[in-house]
Amino acid sequence: MDHYPKANWHSQTPETVLTHFGVELGQGLSSEEAQKRRATSGANRLTARRGKGPLLLLLAQFHQPLIYILLFSAATTAFLEEWTDSSVIFGVVIINAVIGFVQEANALKAINALAQTLNISSNVLRDGQRRSIAAAELVPGDLVFLQSGDKVPADLRLLQSRELKIDESALTGESVPVEKQAQTLPSATLLADRANMAYSSTLVSYGSALAVVVSTGDNTEIGRINKLIGSAEPLETPLTLKMSQFSQLLLWVIVGCAAITFAVGVWRGETMLDMFMASVALAVGAIPEGLPAALTITLAIGVSRMAKRNAIIRKLPAVETLGSTTVICSDKTGTLTQNQMTVQFVQAGGEIFEVSGSGYTPDGEFTNHNQVVDPSLKPALLECLKAGLLCNDARLIADTDNWRIEGDPTEAALLVAAHKAGLHQASVSGDHPRLDAIPFESAYQFMATLHHNLAEDARHIYLKGSLESLLQRCDKAFSADMRLVPLDKNGLNQQAEAFAAQGLRVLAFARAEHDDDAVEHREVGGGLTFLGLQAMIDPPRPEAARAIAACYKAGISVKMITGDHPVTALAIAKQLNMHHTERVISGADLQHYSEADYRKHVKDCDVFARIAPEQKLQLVQALQANGHVVAMTGDGVNDAPALRQANIGVAMGMGGTEVAKEAAAMVLTDDHFATIEAAVEEGRGVFDNLVKFIAWTLPTNLGEGLVITAAVFANVALPITPLQILWINMTTAVLLGLMLAFEPKEPGLMLHKPRNPKQAILTKRLMFRICLVGLLLLAGAFGLFEWELSQNATLAKARTVAVNVFVFGELFYLFNCRSLNYSMFRVGVFSNLWLIFGVVSMILLQLLFTYWPTMQALFGSEAIGREEWLLILGVSSVIYVAIGLEKLVVRRFNRRR
Numbered sequence: 001m002d003h004y005p006k007a008n009w010h011s012q013t014p015e016t017v018l019t020h021f022g023v024e025l026g027q028g029l030s031s032e033e034a035q036k037r038r039a040t041s042g043a044n045r046l047t048a049r050r051g052k053g054p055l056l057l058l059l060a061q062f063h064q065p066l067i068y069i070l071l072f073s074a075a076t077t078a079f080l081e082e083w084t085d086s087s088v089i090f091g092v093v094i095i096n097a098v099i100g101f102v103q104e105a106n107a108l109k110a111i112n113a114l115a116q117t118l119n120i121s122s123n124v125l126r127d128g129q130r131r132s133i134a135a136a137e138l139v140p141g142d143l144v145f146l147q148s149g150d151k152v153p154a155d156l157r158l159l160q161s162r163e164l165k166i167d168e169s170a171l172t173g174e175s176v177p178v179e180k181q182a183q184t185l186p187s188a189t190l191l192a193d194r195a196n197m198a199y200s201s202t203l204v205s206y207g208s209a210l211a212v213v214v215s216t217g218d219n220t221e222i223g224r225i226n227k228l229i230g231s232a233e234p235l236e237t238p239l240t241l242k243m244s245q246f247s248q249l250l251l252w253v254i255v256g257c258a259a260i261t262f263a264v265g266v267w268r269g270e271t272m273l274d275m276f277m278a279s280v281a282l283a284v285g286a287i288p289e290g291l292p293a294a295l296t297i298t299l300a301i302g303v304s305r306m307a308k309r310n311a312i313i314r315k316l317p318a319v320e321t322l323g324s325t326t327v328i329c330s331d332k333t334g335t336l337t338q339n340q341m342t343v344q345f346v347q348a349g350g351e352i353f354e355v356s357g358s359g360y361t362p363d364g365e366f367t368n369h370n371q372v373v374d375p376s377l378k379p380a381l382l383e384c385l386k387a388g389l390l391c392n393d394a395r396l397i398a399d400t401d402n403w404r405i406e407g408d409p410t411e412a413a414l415l416v417a418a419h420k421a422g423l424h425q426a427s428v429s430g431d432h433p434r435l436d437a438i439p440f441e442s443a444y445q446f447m448a449t450l451h452h453n454l455a456e457d458a459r460h461i462y463l464k465g466s467l468e469s470l471l472q473r474c475d476k477a478f479s480a481d482m483r484l485v486p487l488d489k490n491g492l493n494q495q496a497e498a499f500a501a502q503g504l505r506v507l508a509f510a511r512a513e514h515d516d517d518a519v520e521h522r523e524v525g526g527g528l529t530f531l532g533l534q535a536m537i538d539p540p541r542p543e544a545a546r547a548i549a550a551c552y553k554a555g556i557s558v559k560m561i562t563g564d565h566p567v568t569a570l571a572i573a574k575q576l577n578m579h580h581t582e583r584v585i586s587g588a589d590l591q592h593y594s595e596a597d598y599r600k601h602v603k604d605c606d607v608f609a610r611i612a613p614e615q616k617l618q619l620v621q622a623l624q625a626n627g628h629v630v631a632m633t634g635d636g637v638n639d640a641p642a643l644r645q646a647n648i649g650v651a652m653g654m655g656g657t658e659v660a661k662e663a664a665a666m667v668l669t670d671d672h673f674a675t676i677e678a679a680v681e682e683g684r685g686v687f688d689n690l691v692k693f694i695a696w697t698l699p700t701n702l703g704e705g706l707v708i709t710a711a712v713f714a715n716v717a718l719p720i721t722p723l724q725i726l727w728i729n730m731t732t733a734v735l736l737g738l739m740l741a742f743e744p745k746e747p748g749l750m751l752h753k754p755r756n757p758k759q760a761i762l763t764k765r766l767m768f769r770i771c772l773v774g775l776l777l778l779a780g781a782f783g784l785f786e787w788e789l790s791q792n793a794t795l796a797k798a799r800t801v802a803v804n805v806f807v808f809g810e811l812f813y814l815f816n817c818r819s820l821n822y823s824m825f826r827v828g829v830f831s832n833l834w835l836i837f838g839v840v841s842m843i844l845l846q847l848l849f850t851y852w853p854t855m856q857a858l859f860g861s862e863a864i865g866r867e868e869w870l871l872i873l874g875v876s877s878v879i880y881v882a883i884g885l886e887k888l889v890v891r892r893f894n895r896r897r
Contacts (some may be wrong), residue, residue: 006357009214010154010184011155011184011185011187011189012801014212014598017159017214018159021214022141023142025143027125028125028138028142029143030127037140037141038137041216041217042216042217043217044618046137046218047217047218075796078598106884121134121135122138122153123144123147124142124144125143125144125145127612135153138153138216139213140214141212142213143159143210144213146164146208146211152200152202153197153200154200154212155220156197156212157196158196159209160183160735161180161181163439163440164180164208165205165206166198166202167203167204167205171221171222172192172563172612177205177206180207184208200215200221205408206393206408207755224614224643262279265278268715270712273787278708278711284571296691298690301742302683303525309340310668311667311669311676311678311679312666312667314664321647322647322682323683323684324484324683325628325648325680326555326628326649327557327559327628328557328631329559329561329616329619329631329633330558330559330560331561331562331606333563333564333635334671335633335673336544336560336572336576337544337572338538338539338540339538340413341409341413341538342359342419342536343357344539345504345534346366346384346532348378348383348533349381349479349480349482350380351380351381352368353366353373354366356879357416359539360396360404360405361376361402361416362420365420366381366421376421380531380532381421382421383511383531384531385414385531386428386511387463387464388464388509389428390429390432390434390449392448392464394407395425396425403416407867410536414534432460433451434449435451435459435519436450436518437450437519444469444521445465446465446469446524447465449462450518459516459517460511460513460514460725461524462511463528464508465507465508467493467533470508470528470530471487471493473510473525478531492508496508501571502571503567503568504537504571506534507536509530509533511531523529540572540575541672541674543674545883546674547577547676550677551680552609553751554751554752554754555752557606558578559607560573560578560606561608561611561642562611565610570584570609578606579696581606583605584609586608587611589601590618590619592609602626616632617645620646628722629754631647631650632645632646632650634649634660635652640660641663643663648667650664650667650724651663651666652667652671653670653671666679679767683719684752685745689743690761691762691766692820693740693741694735694761694762695762695769699770699773699777700732700806700810703773703776703809704720704728705800706775707782707785719785719798719802720806721799721859721860723860724799724860724861728806728807728810731842732810733844735842735845736839737814739834739835739837739839740818742832743851744827744832745878758826772886773879776878776879777809780876781805782802784798784804784805785798788801800862801872803849804868804869806873808846809875809879811842811843812838812880813879814835816880816883821890822887849861851863
């Protein structure tokens, strides 16, 4: 047997394919032969990839540079029998690990979801008999029967078909079911145009067929997507990348400072044990222990806010990624459009009527030259709509809260249009019972039904189909008042071309008188009366254009990537007022581009049509190579690889497949593109609050490290102990720093361009501010520590003053951090009540630290008096005023520029 590549089955004749697989058309495979082939080809299911187990996920939380330092410090202090210090340090590590483990517990399950799509049964021909078997038992060469409602169980080459239509939207992005036939096609035919193939996991919406299995399991098109998902490794978000880089830098700075401190102290005659404890104190002080927990909790608060706006976040770092998104790649069908065909224009009686409303809800008006018309006064319009209603096999069903359809979406659109004119399916069909029908066939390009008009006691044949097919059968038409007039074929062709140029699908309608109770092809071959045209499209979502405009204002590009026809894609893009709609690039065009041209065209074009699944993945990769942070939206199986490859994948929750949802980082519960824009706004707010927290917490770590270093170099006692440092860092992080996560979004957030992904979290200006506050904390804490000792205070009292300088200095500085550019009065003193709660709680806790005997015994603190408090508050006030002045100077400098 000759072995043809999988991609070329469509170019082989049915006879050649049957010969290749050694199967007879009327017999099928024998059970013995099927068993042999299953041993070779394997079960017809997708291979699921095993992910990390819970233990590996937990251990991965400890694989961080800063955690290594804390673990080393905890182990060493335990070895030295400093049990309190060791327990607290180790407790901090455990808490951070648990939070991280919970965060990552929702690992990807995309391939498992794909595997579940094949858990169906199939009707096959085995041993000359038709039988039902599990789809998993299918083997190449099996003969499979397809009928309306079936899910295609494997990749099939059609042998015989009757009126077959298959919904391939989940695989190719095609917005309407595709008409299928068994004729051989050229080898170069693209996937979406292979009308003689049926692909695994697609749905039969109409008709029936007999086909032969050509590929099963991992060798199917859906299996290829499975492999693409596996090869598209999820990327680190900008935040996780920057935090990783920051941690690496901080690690070396801390190790270097600790080593220098240890060496200097030993050189000056201090014991190695004392210097080691000083180095541990410095390391513990310099590490922002609360940062991992604060990062996770701040992101979790962002998740909660987004959920209220119909965006469910499956991976926490995706919250921040939204804030830095520079390009949104959107699927068209079901994402930018409603995935509900809608009649928008009707041409009847020489007049053109525009139909309002969208989707399957039958609410709308008919207008002519912008004037609302009453359809009941337009008999030619009513007759055209009646033809669409009667020559129809679909059903429009009213549920409790919405309308749904059964049958072909195109036929459903005709029912909805008729319903808007007051023609209801039940009553009209009751008055015009169907007597006979000629089903649609690709060779004839029309469908015909014969009806008995009870009111007139007449029999009418109604036809719907392509304009070309019906025009050759018509020799006259109806005028607006239902008089017979000559047929203007040129005018109708021009009108149909004008509709098609707008991306509309056009159907023509005709009528004939009849005397019999049956109808045959020869009776509709000529002499028909033309009724009109109905032009329809899967319309854009009403809110999508507004959301795209908001994205443009925010500096975010929007690109449409669809498997649909180029003309339709471009028409929808123009209706949405998208940029760069001068042209559309097809999947065939992309195949001929070099890598350099590929990246250039991806940059300069916003509409891509007839795109295959691997090309969606390549487009996302090309945009990322151009330096973009990419959000990819989609709802189908074909979108899953690109959803996973993107910096953030966004799936549709209502109309999306389970595969798409599992591959995505975010799921929209309302399927509205506008929700993405709202989520981007929330993401930007979350990132702002994270930067505020980092800018708030780092001066404390810097100040603590500098205090330890200064004490060693000055050859004096440590102003704060390692345990006191942990008290400062953890309590203030929870009660003060975390309150910044609740800060409301600042005005004008969506008028700024996205952050440059290469830009560091901390700008030069923020680094200056961190250094300034760190130095002020050093001067205040070390200065008052030495002052207290000079006044004959005990070491415990002097250390208590130093600890309170850090706590209240952070507290006053917190109000500066509510806005990085303006004072707290600009954002509102009481606009964040959680922050007020945190400040009050921190003050009460610090009073316990200072005056409660149990806390004094645990942390080595001592009561202080009024004078000490005045000095502490004085230092804290200096910090607040200094940063306020710095903001004022920067604002005035920026205005002058």
